[in-house]
Amino acid sequence: VMEPRAIQALTRRGISALIYMTIFTREITAPDFLYSLDIPVILLNCYTTDYAFPAVVPSEIAGGQSATRHLIGHGHRRIATITGEPWMQAAQDRLKGYRRALATADIPFDPELVVEGDWSASAGY
Incomplete structure (x- = not known):
């Protein structure tokens, strides 16, 4: 109020x-x-x-895709991601962008390379 x-x-x-x-x-x-x-x-x-x-509003899908594409463009093929909490739309959308970039580059998705975080620096570390 x-x-x-x-x-x-x-x-x-x-x-x-x-x-x-x-x-x-x-x-x-x-x-x-x-x-x-x-x-x-x-x-x-x-x-x-x-x-x-x-x-x-941010374009979370495009952000995840762009970041992943950047790494692919530098020759990386084994790319991991740290997400936010899975219930958050931003985390889901960034993961979707990550997966799209991998698929576009014919890199198979490996769930072992996806780690759940909580947006904190310590979770990233």
Whole structure:
């Protein structure tokens, strides 16, 4: 319930636009008060099904594919990946991009080379 009050306080101070963002890339149900604002609202790392607001979200599939393709382009053939938690859409999509790049290069997918992580530096290490 703090969110509407914080935005109301900001709009009273004369902000000219609002960037509404989430930590995890995901679909959201936008709070009703966002629809009633008289300033531009941009969604960052999230989107709504009604597309009422412009949204900026990462292309996780393309990212996984591009990173893997880069390694393939440097001659690597045995490429591992460390994912995030499997329930997260970003982790699933990056893995999908990784697998697409391998398939495009005729490199067989090896599940032994996929390790589940949690986005932390220690998990990467």
